[in-house]
Amino acid sequence: MITLACDFGGRRIKLGVVRDRTLVAQTVLPARADLPLVERLPDVSRGLRELCASQELDPASAAGIGVSYPSVIDPRSGSPVDHFGKYGDVRWVDLQAWAQAEFGLPLALENDARAALIGEWQYGAGRGCDNVVIMTLGTGIGTAAVIEGRLLVGVHGQAGILGGHLTVMQQGRQCICGNCGCAEAEASTSVLDQLARQLPGFADSLLARYATISYEQVFRGENDRVSRQLAELSLRVWCTLAVNLIHAYDPEVLILGGGVMGSGEVIQPVIARYVEAHAHTPWGAVAVVASQLGDSAALLAAEWILSQRIQRGVRG
Ligand SMILES: [Zn+2]
Numbered sequence: 001m002i003t004l005a006c007d008f009g010g011r012r013i014k015l016g017v018v019r020d021r022t023l024v025a026q027t028v029l030p031a032r033a034d035l036p037l038v039e040r041l042p043d044v045s046r047g048l049r050e051l052c053a054s055q056e057l058d059p060a061s062a063a064g065i066g067v068s069y070p071s072v073i074d075p076r077s078g079s080p081v082d083h084f085g086k087y088g089d090v091r092w093v094d095l096q097a098w099a100q101a102e103f104g105l106p107l108a109l110e111n112d113a114r115a116a117l118i119g120e121w122q123y124g125a126g127r128g129c130d131n132v133v134i135m136t137l138g139t140g141i142g143t144a145a146v147i148e149g150r151l152l153v154g155v156h157g158q159a160g161i162l163g164g165h166l167t168v169m170q171q172g173r174q175c176i177c178g179n180c181g182c183a184e185a186e187a188s189t190s191v192l193d194q195l196a197r198q199l200p201g202f203a204d205s206l207l208a209r210y211a212t213i214s215y216e217q218v219f220r221g222e223n224d225r226v227s228r229q230l231a232e233l234s235l236r237v238w239c240t241l242a243v244n245l246i247h248a249y250d251p252e253v254l255i256l257g258g259g260v261m262g263s264g265e266v267i268q269p270v271i272a273r274y275v276e277a278h279a280h281t282p283w284g285a286v287a288v289v290a291s292q293l294g295d296s297a298a299l300l301a302a303e304w305i306l307s308q309r310i311q312r313g314v315r316g
Pocket of ligand 1: 177
């Protein structure tokens with residue numbers, strides 16, 4: 001049995017076909033998240049049909065569609081509660097009805113960081129472990145937790161996933177969530193440009209040559225003072241957040257994922273050392289590891305997300 005998978009990211013929409021815990025085909029569309037979602041759905045349909053055709057599979061034979069989405073998902077309705085600046089109409093689009101009309105299939109949604117954790121927990125870096133937390137570093141910061149073998153969801157669907165909005169700087173920057181000094185507002189790709197331009201000496205920095213600054217450039221710039229400073233500031237934020245997450249959720253494994261982990265060879269050892277020195281875990285040591293599945297984690301999670309929702313009998 002196959003499952004269709006769809007991962008709506010800030011910059012890309014990833015589509016996949018999963019069969020027996022394996023991603024048998026995948027493709028990528030530009031996100032165009034500034035457009036209404038209804039305008040992107042025809043491309044998503046076409047993409048899924050083409051993927052199935054490439055494997056000589058009939059989409060109608062799938063168990064359903066598992067969707068990873070960058071929002072809090074209401075556990076009762078199975079729908080996103082807000083758009084957070086992406087696909088402004090998402091709250092008014094009935095994705096379940098779309099999947100039925102388009103493919104005759106059920107559809108289940110899950111928060112993107114939670115979907116990535118499900119993928120890693122079931123098939124990747126957290127496999128075989130009942131207590132796992134993920135921290136995805138990218139445009140924003142996503143988190144999610146599995147405690148004693150159960151995915152943490154919460155009554156409103158937001159338990160475990162708001163780690164990027166834990167306060168790491170009391171007098172910190174205003175965040176889009178309404179709070180100040182959130183980890184995401186202090187160190188993520190969405191604020192990197194502003195952070196860089198505020199630093200003294202930016203105009204003379206190597207980073208001033210780029211129209212848009214990425215963490216890849218920052219971590220490559222060991223000989224550039226502003227890059228070094230930005231890297232240190234960001235690492236300090238992520239280290240603080242890692243310890244907060246460990247103190248909150250009691251994991252045995254902390255998985256680091258997201259696009260920023262393209263520089264994981266620098267980031268992972270720094271966070272691992274900090275956690276070893278600062279986390280209160282008298283029972284032993286938390287393993288701080290890089291994601292194994294990367295971009296594929298949320299797609300691979302589609303099978304699990306769909307089967308769990310169907311078992312629970314929740315619409316969506
Ligand atoms: Zn926030």
